[in-house]
Amino acid sequence: MINYFKRNISLTIGLGLLIFLILFTLHGLLTVEFKQAYPLAVRPKQPPSLKYLFGTDFFGRDLYTAMVVGVWQTAIIGLLAGAAGTIIGIVLGFISAYFSGLVDVVIKFICQILTPIPAFLIQVVIASSIDKRDVTIITMAVVVFLLSWMAPTLVIRSQVLSMRERQFVAVAKLSGMNSLEIIFKEIFPNLLPFIAAAFVAQVFQAVFASFYLAVIGLGPLREPLLGNTIWAAQSQSAFFNGWWWWPVGPSVAMILILGSLALINMGLDEMANPRIRNKE
Amino acid sequence: MKISKLSIALLAITTAFTMLTTSLFAGGHSLAKVPREQTLVLGWSITSPIGVTNPFASTGYTHQEANNLMWEGLSYFGIFNDEEIPWLADSMEYTKSDYTQLTIKLNAMAQWSDGTPVTSKDVVFTFESQKNNNKLPYHANFKQFVDKVTAVDDKTVVVDFKMPAPRFKFQVLTLKFDTGIPIVPAHVLSKVDNVNEYEGGNDMPHSGPYNLVLWDANQKIYDLNTDWWAVKAGRISMPEVKRVVMFNIGGQVGQGMDVVAQRVVNNEFDATLDMRSSVIGNILRQNSKVTTHSADKPPYGYLDWWPNSLWVNTQLEPYSDARVRRAMSLLINRELINEIIYEGAGIATIYPFPLYPGLEKFANSAAVKKLEAELQPGLYDPDKSAELMKAAGFTMNGDDLWEKDGKTVGAVINGFEGIHSDIVPVLVEMLRNGGIDADINFGTDAYQNMADGKAGLYMFGHGASLKDPYTALELFHSRYSAALGTTAGSNRFSRYSNPEYDKLLDEMAPLGGDDPRFQELAAQALGIYWRDQIDIPVIQWLHRIPYNQTYWTNWPTIANPSLGMNGAFWAHTGMLVVSTLKSAK
């Protein structure tokens, strides 16, 4: 096990980063006062110090607290949208591969047609059309997920199809297992690395998309979501006014989150596709 | 290495292609070169459709995007000198003592840029069009007041009113801030089939000092008309600004201002739209050549005419209860607002009008001061607020929010991101701290919510009074108390209705602002505004415009009031600001 992690460096670093972020957030969630992530809680415009680790913003938010809550909310969006996208992908992928025929053609066709449509543009249209009172962390996740389930569907579908042709499935068939049994006992376990990789990719996409939406001011404005904080800093001209710590903190956090997800994704790829495995 | 060669070739081809198409699309213009020190560069978000310069074009004409350099009014108003500046008209006087007739005498030299003189025909055409064409912005005013318009001779026009119209001359015929009508050329527009659809373009004959020579997605360029009538008529000396470039800073007004601010520091812009209070201070610190209306002292600007309230929909539960409105007002800590957002400058207000000379006198009158002491409209007192909420039938729930029949006060404040992103989050938090379930909506539907009365709270200004409080107080007259779901006309979002209040306003309408009876009634009406908390006044509106003196001096400031106009180059009086600048070189 340890040897494997030694070999799969990107997975190790990625997981390490992720664990660090989780610990940071958990520790924060247990110790901070949530109220301080909202305006008028502390002295405004203070640079980072021992008292305010990441400084405070124009509105009197403690940016350390805002970061803890923001990472937490980002995680919720990522996990929700990622899970939803992956589950839909698994279900549709299996249905498509299992039933084949017309169902398969239709599902595959819909996925292919929706794929070239730039999802972000549609997300922007949706996010700017819904009533702003309804923009919450949850609706953000829904908006992000709506156009992102096609990729996992296609991946799972093709993997199931290729596995159906493999030897162990043929053996299982000969030994009298029925199709459902084959799916859950034989195919599913072998698919796990792919599902994990698809899930991580989905989370990455969701975090990325929700971040973009928030940065251009389409997020739930009162919440200290990382993108929102950068948006707020931008709209109060933080850099020009010399409050550099305001946008820099959430930027670094976002880079760490996306970076760790990218590394994990790469590591999982290596795991799922042994040929890519590093030769060292 | 084939692939790299291929990519280099591709790169070269695309670069060439881009440059070619760009210059094809944008190019083809050849303008005389004007040196930077004779050019005035203004930063603004240009949103109107390219080519629309005709003031009667109804989609998209605005005077704000330097079209005010083309179109002039009968007279202007210098707000800080509190005096009229005669322009196309030498005089404009009420010729009946009950304000039912107005006589306008035009300047003999006034002429259009094509050489045709400006005559009473043009004035009559302008007025008649406003009266008969319901797509023009002052149609309602003309329909309500104007009986007939007569050209007595070439340079004299008489307007007869249906009823006393003591404010018509100032409100409608005098250009100031963003209100009033410019005079348009009858010999051009009378030949046009549909004046609302005629764009105007670069060459429409106009009376103002600058000609539009180029307009693309990036900028509008105006060159001086050295044949301008106003110089010959002795109204003003020849402007020193040879070229005006209005550069499109893009986006919604007020966004991405740090980039704009930096470009002022770098002397790229000579003036821009107004800035947030923290930004303007930093501009002054980084470039000593930049100044403001109040020089280098807070509040770094001048009072605009648009004091902002938290408007309350008085027909919507639970805001229909005056106690709830009052309770919310008691949660607003105006001193804290001054401290946090405005670096201690006294911006928070308790009035629905700006404190210009005439209005300040009214606000300081004994009657108003007495009411203020009695009603305490600016009081911050959470305990008292809690009492009122309890009296209104609310109980505190587990989340520390007031609740009645299982519902919290869902107070979403609708506002505009570009101009309210500093104040509204602070208000939301103040309300939340007092148990009101507040939130923000800066969406594109914000205005719709205000106009339809779907939501309860709106951050918006009172663009009304300049000299006396009548027009500001009239915003709350019952005649605008539209039912929910119908449109609250002309930004009157309160939907407030009170016969007692209407009676006061109706009696004030025909009286001049200086009439003692008018002052008495106005004080009573203001008392009702405070007592019923029709809306919750929050802040005065300031224009903090950076004036860069690297290339141009003589900007209107406190120390140098010039003609008394405000420094906004986008207001109607912006033409006077630009025409009176002096070269620094």
Place this chain on the structure above:
Amino acid sequence: MFVIKRLLFVLLVVWSASTITFFIPRISDINPIRERFAELARLGGFSAGELEKIVESYSKAFGLDKPLMQQYFDYIGGVMTLDFGVSLNKFPKTVLMLIAESLPWTIGLILVTTILSFVIGNLVGALAAWPLSPKWVRGVSTSFILFQGVPPVLLAILLIFFVAFKLNILPIAGAYSIGTVPDFTFEFLLDVARHQILPGIALIFGSLGTWVLSMRGMGITIQGEDYVIFAEHKGLSSYTIFKDYYLRNALLPQVTALALALGNVITSAIVVETIFGLPGLGFVLITAIRSNDFLVIYGIVLFITIAVAVLMALVELLYPLLDPRVRQGQE
């Protein structure tokens, strides 16, 4: 036959995209025309007047009073003939005119940055996987993958602050200097190029990571292929093997990925353009979104969708020309 199939596919993509864009904004009952007048009212263009009447007459003029289905069919009919209607906000400009005006800026930016990031990213990715490259080269090039975690928007914001504000060596924003009149002169082109540097860097580095990652994966896969092993045994120089056998074969699938990535590239370009105030498609789109200029929003979204779909189809059609194996497979 294949060509017709691809064309039909493109049509279907466009139809579904236009259906989505048509119906989504109607979930909310925003009246775009009223918002437009409201904006004017807010800025002080109207102090009085019968707003509602004006709104009504314009709604009629823009066909917003017709039944939804009729609006929908009119709209789809328009889209199929590339007629996206007129802009509410910049009336009487048509949406197509707005697109045509802004398109050169966007195409220029996207083409140059995409090609550069594709070339750099794939080279770095190949080096990261090439077993013969020195260890430090592999380390450094692999670490480029981390750029995946840096959204171009963040890069843009940081570049503006550090390079344009603090160092003041490159223009902060805009497509060319203020007061310059666009002209086909060397001076003007140089000015334009200078203004493209920062947005270009933001976009190149923002999309580099993806290429490095996928090329590295591709490269590792190819190492085991027979022809590479064969070349090694033939005793060809490692440089020749690298470029002729290894790079070339690994690059082919990347070309397909390029078409797929276009959607993402455009997304980033749109936001970066807005941040730098470049008058391209993204800038027009964001302005339209902020002012509820529906037809412009649909028009641009559809235009981009059509462009991506067509490009993807083109790549699929041209791919056999690049990779002989595929061609044989098809015949």
